[in-house]
Amino acid sequence: METNGSVAESSEPGAYWEGVFANRRWGSYPPEELVRFIARTYRSVGDKSAVRVLEVGCGPGPNVWYLVREGFTVAGIDGSPTAIRQAAERLAREDLPNALPRVDLKVGDFASLPWGDSVFDAVVEIASVYSNPMATIVASVAEIYRVLKPGGAFFGKMFGALTTGSDSGELIEPGTRSNPKTGPCAGNAIAHFFSREELDILFSGFSGLGIDYTHRTDCNGDVQIFEWLVSARK
Numbered sequence: 001m002e003t004n005g006s007v008a009e010s011s012e013p014g015a016y017w018e019g020v021f022a023n024r025r026w027g028s029y030p031p032e033e034l035v036r037f038i039a040r041t042y043r044s045v046g047d048k049s050a051v052r053v054l055e056v057g058c059g060p061g062p063n064v065w066y067l068v069r070e071g072f073t074v075a076g077i078d079g080s081p082t083a084i085r086q087a088a089e090r091l092a093r094e095d096l097p098n099a100l101p102r103v104d105l106k107v108g109d110f111a112s113l114p115w116g117d118s119v120f121d122a123v124v125e126i127a128s129v130y131s132n133p134m135a136t137i138v139a140s141v142a143e144i145y146r147v148l149k150p151g152g153a154f155f156g157k158m159f160g161a162l163t164t165g166s167d168s169g170e171l172i173e174p175g176t177r178s179n180p181k182t183g184p185c186a187g188n189a190i191a192h193f194f195s196r197e198e199l200d201i202l203f204s205g206f207s208g209l210g211i212d213y214t215h216r217t218d219c220n221g222d223v224q225i226f227e228w229l230v231s232a233r234k
Helices: 012-023 032-042 062-069 081-093 134-147 196-202
Strands: 052-056 073-078 103-107 120-126 148-159 170-173 176-178 207-218 223-233
Touching: 012 081, 032 062, 032 120, 032 148, 052 062, 052 134, 062 073, 062 081, 062 103, 073 081, 081 103, 120 134, 134 148, 134 196, 196 207, 196 223
Parallel strands: 052 073, 052 120, 073 103, 120 148
Antiparallel strands: 148 223, 170 176, 207 223
């Protein structure tokens, strides 16, 4: 889910994503990489409601919907009030749990998560923290680490520098662009395209770091989409 949860350095990203969710239909289903991660990590768990999973950048909730259907206790945060409302409405519409104690959806800032220390068994983010300047990304990863239980799992999906549009728009800082002109991030207020070296540094405080990637084309081969798949433990 491509969304933004922090406006620490600019009001533009949050306003951009609120406008997106208020005016455009979004995807309804989780990516296969997330489904695979959850299946591999928790296939042997009997009572999944005992597993607390947080999604950072949940948008209108396709991944929250999937996790709730699977039986997990789920929290989600997004900077867009419209997205959080849509996520809750979908759960209610499909007669799924949509309130505490099973579901906790909040509007908020990735870099200052409104939960205590060591409370989640897993944290996931699907193309969300990338839509911030690097200082906010660093703070967001530190917050993810803080809210994970010891031994807790992280999974993230992040755009890489081989993605179409990573060299377009206004350069804000190394790897970070405003308003890329082409590719999957075209028009975004802010988009950071990660290098492998950046990810090694960003997640150096975690253990068991695994970094894979997917590289595919879209639009009859005209668009390259390169996404890092990051898994780690606290």
